[in-house]
Amino acid sequence: MELNNRLLSLTGTAGVTLKSELYLLQQLIVQQTFSLQNNNTKDSTAYKNLSQNLFSGTKMTQIFNPMIRRWAAQKQVTITVNSNAATKACDITVKGRDSEIRKVKEEFDSFLGWLQMCAVVRHPDSGVSPRLLRAEVRANCEDIEERISHITDPKRTYIDLYNNVKSSTATRETRMEVVAWVAVCKFNCKSRPDIANPKDWIEYKANRHGVNIPYMNKEVAPADLNCHLSTYGSFDIEKFQDELHKFGMKCECYREEWRYILLIDESVRTGPFTLDLIEPHVALTHDRIDFDVSNLVLEKNYTRDLGMRIDIQQKPYSIELETIINYIKNK
Secondary structure, X not given: XXXXXXXXXXXXXXXXXXXXXXXXXXXXXXEEEEEOOOOOOOOOHHHHHHHHHHHHHHXXXXXXXXXXXXXXXXHOOEEEEEEEOOOOEEEEEEEEEHHHHHHHHHXXXXXXXXXXXXXXOOOOOOOEEEEOOOHHHHOOOHHHHHHHHHHHOOOOOXXXXXXXXXXXXXOHHHHHHXXXXXXXXXXXXXXXXXXXXXXXXXXXXXXXXXXXXXXXXXXXXXXXXXXXXXXXXXXXXXXXXXXHHOOOOOEEEEEEOOEEEEEEOXXXXXXXXXXXXXXXXXXXXXXXOOOOHHHEEEOOOOOOOEEEOOOOOOOOOOOOHHHHHHHHHOO
16 A cells, blocks of 8 residues: 555555455545525525525425435435424435535535525425316317327337437437437436427518528527426436437536536537436426426326426416417417
């Protein structure tokens, strides 16, 4: 064993070296406890809002389970989240190497930042379950239902999916649908649908000579994919990438404290796109009321149905799925 410029070298037979390495790693494991704290000025609006959300978090600590399982599987770090009735907040106990504990704390600090910005943290089972559109609206939405099935139908065949990625007729849209299908049908994510017909992506505006020039309508053309990871299961980013590799898709993965960002097919002629995979406990803090496509969700096995991320069917909004669909189609 030799220490040189903070670099530790182990030499010897394999069995002795591996045992020595394991022993050293075990000695580096420490335990640290911290709390999710409200550092806003007392009696301020921000203080009251965060205090309320922290208290709500004590009633549903299960939202951290995917994060806990991820750290245990990838870094052998143990995280325990307990409700503290006295402080009306959560106490976090982390057991691992000091460098990993700092990263875990950064993730919880990021969550605290999101929690502070949201008005009310949502319950994992809030929202509106997917349902069919009413008959009078469905009559004009066959194209929408077909695109929904491309993402939510687990019975799609490998050949069908592969052709949507690699055939001569494959487009950026069909490749995005395959990635969304992997997220929804293989990993039980919830995805935002693409409602607009591709024909509506282009709009024409007259130039100074009176000639109609085509422009991409950025309000309806899909720029990227956005999915919420499941609250009730585990997620392995390497397995997700393996699924994409089956279709010959290349991706670069970037990690932030609250999401994965995947840059997919950067060099493909039909164009690259990105996928955001948002951690479930952070997704619950995204409470902005949206009367557009961002409030709609797709789920596995609901091949013609749409759900709502936030329930706006009740007062004071009283807005139903059909209203949102008509608004999007008439943009």
